[in-house]
Amino acid sequence: MSDIQAQFSVLKQTADAKVVDAIARLIDDGEDHELNRVNVLDFSREHGLDEERAISGFLHSARLGLFDLGWNVLCPGCGGVLGAHSTLKALKPDDYHCALCACGYKASVDDQVEVSFTVNPRVRRIAAHDPDTLPVWDYFRQVFWSSGVDFNKESFATLANEVTLDTMELPAGEKATMSLQLPNDFIIIFEPVTHAAHFIDVQGEPTKDRQQLAIMYNRVQAPTGTTTMRPGPLRLSLENQAGVRVLPSVFIAAEALHHLIGKRKPFLTAKRMLSNQTFRDVFKADNLSLDQRLQITSLTFLFTDLKGSTALYERVGDLAAFDLVRAHFHALLEIISSEKGAVVKTIGDAVMATFVRPEHAIVAGLRMRAAMDELNKKRGTDDLIVKIGIHEGPCLAVMLNERQDYFGQTVNIAARVQSLSTAQEIHITGPVLDAPAVAEVLKQHEIRPIQKQAALRGIADKMVVYEIR
Template sequence: MSELEAQFATLKKIADPAVAEGIAHLVENGEDHELNRINVLDFSRQNGFDEEKVISGFLHASRLGLFDLTWNVLCPGCSGVLDTHDTLKSLRGDDYHCGLCACGYEPSVDEQVEVAFTVSPKVRRIAAHDPNSLPLWEYYKQVFWSSGIDLNTEFFSTLTEKATVDSLELPAGERAVMSLQLPPQFIIVFEPVTHSAHFIDVQGEPTKERQQLSLVFNKSHPPTGSIVMHPGPLRLALDNQADVRTLPTVFIAAEELHDLLGKRRPFLTAKRMLSNQTFRDVFKADNLHIDQRLKITSLTFLFTDLKGSTALYERVGDLAAFDLVRAHFRALLEIIASEKGAVVKTIGDAVMATFVKPEHAIAAGLKMRAAMDELNVERGTEDLVVKIGIHEGPCLAVMLNERQDYFGQTVNIAARVQGLATSRSIHATGGVVEVPAVSAILQERAITPIQKQAALRGIADKVLVYEIP
């Protein structure tokens, strides 16, 4: 058995077998571009696989050395990849600048950091392993734009025919001249390798005199420049002082370009990855470093606690109580993973978990309550009663006690809301219950939440909370 065959044999044992087979088929038969920055959500949709099983499968495949996992910082405007990191630890907290959009962005892991997978060159060599050899539009497709843009055949035909004036490949250290006819529109001279751009506001009376503009490309990421010119001929002198080939492209910043860049598709975000149980279990070393703080604009927290656990130990004895608590933990952890969540930590008999969306947390909470009822019926007792609190909001992803954790007022409120529960009811804040998808879940189950204003310890103002009976 070859090393590759052994790797895939192992993958089929630790990941979903159907997903593992699909990954193996992709590696063996996929086109080169299909193996670069794989959008795992799109792979899941095309093959009819469960998304969580696919994410888990690719994570295990990466751990086995079949794929390289990258964290790509995206421009929210054009979805261009502003920087690529092979570990979350190297993600910076300062601004990333997009030349095409002339904007700077402080990255949040919600929608601005993409997690993608590229086949390892040790497994199969593809063209994107040498990006400077890719043809111009393949470079845009495979390197500059993220997997979150729908780059279909129509996209590039429209881009080249309606939104592009001219383009060329300029070898390192060489110069070239473009002779252009400027239309009365806003023009962007963009270079994707160095991420540099120059804007030309073409306005006023047309001219027959040849206008002049000189641009220099290098690796210093020069600031975006702009100039006003007249419609008419332009001599554009280009000087590539970078040590790699550059790809200067002249775009018309009109409706066609904006429409194309607006054609998006779902992709795997860093926020979702951080709330994935397989990632937390398998890639512990790829988490944040001790001084890192990553902003998350929205994350849902679920806290649980086992009611009366001290009395339980006294009533049934340590051994029986330990078995009950262990069964309770096993059920909770399985439910959290099934609803696309991840366990951050357990504290005594309590669990702290995160979910990307509030509806997943509510669904998990309802399942947890039902699971405790089933365990009590099986044992002929009513000893297992779980108190549950749910809250959603912004937070920081940090490292605490050598574990990837979360910090902020949202976490504090979620923990306090859990403390309101005195029985098997679930308590959730107004922002959670009022989410349409959450309301739909409760209506489907004929559950009417009870509204109240709650004073939470350490929180100045009262908080709108719903009890879900």
């Protein structure tokens, strides 16, 4: 049995069978570009797979060495990859700069860090493993732009034929010239390998005199400059001192270009990955470093606690109580995972979990309550009563006690809201209730939240919370 066959044999034991079959077909029959920076959400949609099972399948594939996991920092303006990293630890705390958009950005894990999968070269070698050999447009498509930019063959035909005045491959150490006819448009000379750009503001009366512009490429990331020129002939002199091949391309920065790169599709974000149970279980070593503080603008926290667990141990005895608590944990953890959430930690009989969207947390909370009712019914008692609190807001992703955790007032409020419950009520906050999808969930279950003011320990002002009975 080959190493790859052995890896797939193990994968079949840990991942969904349909996902494994789809991954095997991709590796065997997929085109090279389809195996580079795989957009798992796209992949699951095209193959009719459950997104969470597809994500889990690719994560297990990466653990086994079939794929390499990538964390790509994206420009929110053009969708370009500003930094490609093999681990989450490699994300820089300082700004990433996009020369094409002439802007700097922090690496927000909410929607600016893409998680993708590229086939390992030992499994199958593809053209993107040697990016310096890729033709210009393949380099743009597979290396510079992310999997979230919705390109197709027609898009690139338009980009090449209608939006681009010229492009070239310039080997390391060489010089070349472009002879261009500048239209009365804003022009961008962009080089994707070194992420360098120069703007030409074309204005005024046309001229027949040849204008001159010289650009040198190196490894120094200089600010994007702007030169004013008139419509007419331009001699563009290019010199490559970057030590690698460069791909200078001259774009017309008009509506057509903005339309092409403005079309987006969903992709797997770092925020969603951090709230994925498989990732938390399998890739503990590929998590944050001790000194990292990743800001998340919006994350939903769900806290649970088992009411009266001390009295339960006294009432039914240690052995019976342990079995009950274990059954309660098993039900809760299964529900959290199936509703696109992840367990951050358990503390005694309590659970802290995260969800990317508040509606998933609400559905999980309702299912938890029903699951406890079912367990109680089987035993003919009311021993298992779970208190639940849900809150949504900004936070920091950090490392605490050798595991990825969260810090901030949002976490504190979520924990305090849970403590308001005295029976199997669910308490939620205004930001959770205000989410349109949450209102739809409550409507479907014919639930009318009860508004009340609550004083939360450690929180200065009283808060408006909502009780779901």
